[in-house]
Amino acid sequence: MRLLDSRRALISCGIAALCTLTACAGYTPTPVADTAGLSTEPTAVETEPTGAPTVRGVEDEPEIGTRQTKWGPLTEADQELIRKVRLASLWEMPMAQDAIQRANSARVRQVSREIAAQHDTLDGQVRDVAAKLKVKLPVKPTPQQQDWMADISGRSGSAYDTTYVKWLRLAHGQIFTLIGTVRGTTQNTLVRRFSEQANAAVLNHQRLLESTGLTTPESFPTPSI
Numbered sequence: 001m002r003l004l005d006s007r008r009a010l011i012s013c014g015i016a017a018l019c020t021l022t023a024c025a026g027y028t029p030t031p032v033a034d035t036a037g038l039s040t041e042p043t044a045v046e047t048e049p050t051g052a053p054t055v056r057g058v059e060d061e062p063e064i065g066t067r068q069t070k071w072g073p074l075t076e077a078d079q080e081l082i083r084k085v086r087l088a089s090l091w092e093m094p095m096a097q098d099a100i101q102r103a104n105s106a107r108v109r110q111v112s113r114e115i116a117a118q119h120d121t122l123d124g125q126v127r128d129v130a131a132k133l134k135v136k137l138p139v140k141p142t143p144q145q146q147d148w149m150a151d152i153s154g155r156s157g158s159a160y161d162t163t164y165v166k167w168l169r170l171a172h173g174q175i176f177t178l179i180g181t182v183r184g185t186t187q188n189t190l191v192r193r194f195s196e197q198a199n200a201a202v203l204n205h206q207r208l209l210e211s212t213g214l215t216t217p218e219s220f221p222t223p224s225i
Contacts, residue, residue, distance in 0.1 A: 071190040074133055078191040081182045082126060082135050084175055085198050089123040091141040091149055092168060098153065099164050108161045111208045115168070122201045129194045145171075165214040172206050 066075045096116035103109045130137050141149065148167040155163050179202065183195040209215065 069133055069188065069190075071133070072186075072188040074135075074188050074191065075186065077178070077182050078186050078188055079133075079135050081178055081191070081195060081198070082130050082133070083138055084178060085122065085126045085194075086130070086137045087142060087145065088171065088175060089119045089126070090138065091145040092171065093119040093123065095149055095152060095164065095168070099160075102156070102160060103164065104157045104161050105212065105214075107212050108164065108214070111212055112164075114208055115205050118201055118204065122198065125194060125197055129190060132190060133188075161212070162214050162216070165209050165212055166216075169206060169209045169215060172202050172209070176202060 064076065066073050068074075093116055096112040096119065099112035100109055100116065103112060127137065129135075148171070152160065152164045152167060175198075179195055179199045182191065183199065186192050186195065
């Protein structure tokens with residue numbers, strides 16, 4: 001009897017062990033996601049009134065309407081001026097730096113040095129104003145400005161010089177109207193002072209570009225009737 005009981009115990013243990021091995025053989029662990037390639041940078045998230053989080057890009061839509069600041073009301077036109085001055089620096093400063101190296105004319109190279117240095121100063125001013133007034137700035141040139149850059153960069157010799165002067169002068173002329181409008185209408189003292197700084201820089205750049213002698217009739221926009 002004792003021998004029989006021992007055999008039964010051994011058989012029971014063997015069956016239990018076999019079941020355990022079978023269960024282990026059929027187990028497939030849940031794969032762990034590979035996070036090595038994931039960005040660890042924090043994502044800016046804001047919460048909408050509904051409670052749903054929304055990821056915001058760097059270049060949000062311009063703020064609509066007027067809001068109050070400690071320097072006075074900030075209008076849409078005020079913000080547009082700040083953004084457009086920043087856009088000007090984003091393409092004119094690198095093109096001026098490029099012209100210092102590539103321009104055919106010594107005068108164009110000299111003018112480009114002055115424009116690049118002044119844009120560096122103006123860009124610092126616009127970033128300071130934007131930070132104080134909480135205005136989001138663009139981070140790259142507009143498609144039109146990129147086309148101008150490509151047109152200039154694709155040329156060489158005297159054609160490079162004339163194309164460079166043409167597009168920079170045209171761009172400076174386009175922003176002049178906005179500067180004058182904001183200077184005459186803004187009630188924001190910070191924006192008013194900045195508009196004067198921008199006006200002085202733009203006017204000086206136009207004079208420098210015209211001093212190259214390359215402002216042909218093609219460099220001027222078609223007069224409005």
